[in-house]
Amino acid sequence: MKKLINDAENATGESLAGFCAAHSDIVRMGEHAPFVQRRQFKSGxxxxxxxxxxxxxxxxxxFVGHGMLDAACPGQVFTSPTPDLILAAAEAADTGAGVLFIVKNYEGDVMNFDMAREMSGKSIATVITDDDVAVETSTFSTGRRGVAGTLIVEKMVGAAAEAGRDLAELKVLGDRVNAATRSIGIALTSCTVPAAGRPTFDIAEDEMEVGVGIHGEPGHRRMKLRPAAEIAAEMVSAITSDLGGRTRGEAILLINGFGATPLSELYLMYDAVRRLLESAGSMVTRSLVGNFVTSLDMAGCSVTVSMLDEEMKRLWDAPVHTSALRWGI
Known part of the structure; x- marks a missing residue:
């Protein structure tokens, strides 16, 4: 294992400190716990x-900042944050209008965020993201996993919150965006968790894993590596089959890298996927390409399609100012 770390046990905390220092105009560390919060909260x-x-x-x-999240709680690598940490973040971020949790459908995350909600006594609602079409149940989840589509939910709900929508409205919106969003991922390599010191799974040079999650867990099947156009066709087929008749209309296309795939390859996949979606009746009117929801140093990518209506387009286009997404400001 070759990684730029000092000690595996302290790597997450040191990385978090560096992140907050590098983006101190947008975020800061929580005063009493290691979570990330907006530099300035918006009252009400x-x-x-x-x-x-x-x-x-x-x-x-x-994704913490104007137009998206008010706070984010990072656990250790591939490990849910504790209820105490989540509670501290919720208490710091709440300015009196309530709190919305956006939680990926992994058992540890769902359980710990639910425990924090019960402990808080505050007005808290929860949106569960479950956009992964690859498997219904996996190593880490019961039901579909929440993966890169979580970004789209956070962006749209964040814009609506910035505009003053109330908690009940945001909960309905978050569920609606999640229901319009589908994802699937493929991996060319495994990833290496620093504390483990070796790849999570073994895979041959001429193999690929289809339907992987974002924790390095294997997919639903392994196959011989194919040309990118064939890989794209399989991913698009899985998404469009799941969406059914909803594929006809405007859509966001997100090609997301898992951490070790060059942008040149991600854009190549974008070209292939877009052509296939448009042949299926989708009009890609919003796009995002890059490493946004990664799995450490895994090579591979995911495809996310989110079907749009006029309101969702406005929310996607609304100004955002975070370290990872920034437009309109």
Whole structure:
């Protein structure tokens, strides 16, 4: 294992300190616990809080700021944040209008965010993201996993919160955006968790894993490596089959890297996927390409499609100012 770390046990905390120092104009560390919060909270606004295991950066800390999250709770690598940490973030972010948790559908995350909600006594609602079409149940989840589509939920709900929507409205919106969003991922390599010191799974040079999650867990099947156009066709087929008749209309296309795939390859995949979606009746009118929901140093990518209506387009286009996403400001 070759990694730029001092000690595996302290790597997450040291990385978090560096992140907050590098983006001190946008975020700061929580005063009493190691979570990330907006530099300035907006009084009277519903607070958006998310989080999960580290190793997926820039998710979620990179999405804290104007137009997205008010606080993010990073656990250790691929490990849910504790209820105490989530509670501290919720209490810091709440300015009186309530709190919305945005939680990926992994058992540890769902359980710990639910415990924090019960402990708080505050007005808290929860949106569970479950956009992964690859598997219904996996090593880490019961039901579909929440993966890169979580970014789209956080962006749209964040814009609505910034505009003054109340907690009940944001909960309905978050569920609606999640229901319009589908993802699937493929991996060419495993990833290496620093504390483990070796790849999570073994895979041959001429193999690929289809339907992987974002914790380094294997997919639903392994196959021989194919040309990118064939890989794209399989991913698009899985998404469009799941969406059914909803594929006809405007859509966001997100090609997300898992941490070790060059942008040149991600854009190549974008070209292939876009052509296939448009052949299926989708009009890609919003796009995002890059490493946004990663799995440490895994090579591979995911495809996310989110079907749009006029309101969702306005919310996607609304100004955002975070370390990882920035436009309109």
């Amino acid at each position: 606004k519903v607070a958006l809080v998310s989080g999960g295991g580290s190793g997926h950066e820039p998710l979620h800390t990179g």
